[in-house]
Amino acid sequence: MTHHLRDEELHDLVDGVLLEAERHLVDAHVASCVECSERVEQLRRLLAMARAAPRGVAPPDDWWPAVRTAIGQRKIVPLGTVPSKSSRPWWTRPYAMAAAAVLLVAASATITAIVVRPPDRVPMAGVPDSGFRVPSVSPRLATMTANYEGLTRQLLTDFENRRAALPPEAVAQVEQNLRVIDMAIREIVTVLQAEPDNDVLLQLLDTSYRQKVAVLEHATESVS
């Protein structure tokens, strides 16, 4: 086994339902792969914590009256009780809040620039690539497109790696579904160029992208 463990293999290993031949391969891989070994340990720790957690946490009998009282006390702010400057926590002071706002804007701009950067396109053999590139007519469209294209690119790679295990007619069906969805995306984006803030169009585009992701996820899950 040369590839890292898939989620299904990982969960089967931890659940103890791996078939014997699978287990030999998986065990051998885990023994030699630090990354997968850590994932297995993380999952085992998580499951152990989940098992150890209480089934439910009942609030104390007097919980609700206490909450009501606390809320009620805070509803009225008596005059003259505004905290003095020196007693206020430093993060609530105006200069600190202004600095935080500046940092937030800078971080947001940086992340947006990274996210909306045009992705490197990897054409997949057999998978229709319409050659259509979504123009960045608005930040919302650019962000949405970047997010979904990153995801679909990874799923397309997975699909390519596993397509040999699917019946040919199923592969053809997946490709047909992708063509239909890509055509819809292209039509919506074309109109969005004239109406970049049209919420209905953006919602419809989001739906089409989600359907593309779902088709690819189902195709890869079917053979894993």
Add this chain to the structure above:
Amino acid sequence: MNLSRAAIGVTVAGIAFGGVPTLTSAQQRVDRGLAAAHDVRLKVWAPAGSVRLEAWDRDSLHIRGTVEQGRLFAGGGRDAMKVAVEDPTGATLSPVSDLVIRVPRGAQVSVKTVTGAIEAVDVTGWFNSVSGSIRLRGTAQRLEAESLDGDITLQAEAPWVRVRTGSGALTIEGRYRDLLASSVSGPIHVVNKEVERGRLESVTGDIHYFGRFRAGGSVDFDSHSGTITLELPAEMAGRLDLTSVSGSIDNQLTADRPSKTATGAGQKLDLDLGLDLGLGADGTTITVRSFKGTIRLLPM
């Protein structure tokens, strides 16, 4: 895992889990029972033929049926089990079987086929086929069904449902509070009384909803070019927000007429139903979006 690897795996597993593989000639009869926890997690792999799952009130698994061109293996612990049909020679990637599997009522199953049809009654879980049909009935906690181009039929009650197909038809009858139904080109037909949160979406497939909504709910209908038809009760209370970007709206539910969208290419219609009678406070919010398809509102 590819299918050949699965075949090898399942073969060896039969011995490891104490399963007793029985060689087939043409057709082999299966009749096996296994002790299981009441909430056992069960994986089923039955590539071709059919598999039917039924819930029963016993802490055990019972597998009955026939296997052709392959072997049946079943094993695992009481809490997690696997049932698989494979061809040990690897000559047939989709060995055929017709199985009826009874599972504890609290079981959570994960069923996968290639061309095989899936049917389940009162069983909670995930049902996945490449091209086989899926039919789910009875009562369940959660139902998730996916088929690439097979038909999916639900006649059940479940609080949470996710159903997806590519070109197959989705037929959904019953009571579902939280419903996602999605297709690419296949039609979606829903008859329901209880949807509270819902999303029904297609690319080119038609969507037909017949029924009521739970008060206070929110349901979205999206299609790129399919016709969306809502057949609603005349006394319905709620808000409907309909937009077809470049298509038309046909309203036969009320006397209100749609207006043109801002660009003039499509139509939109906002309706507040029952609000003047004070019924709208707990009304449902229905949002219908289409790119170029027709939206139709009809009285039930």
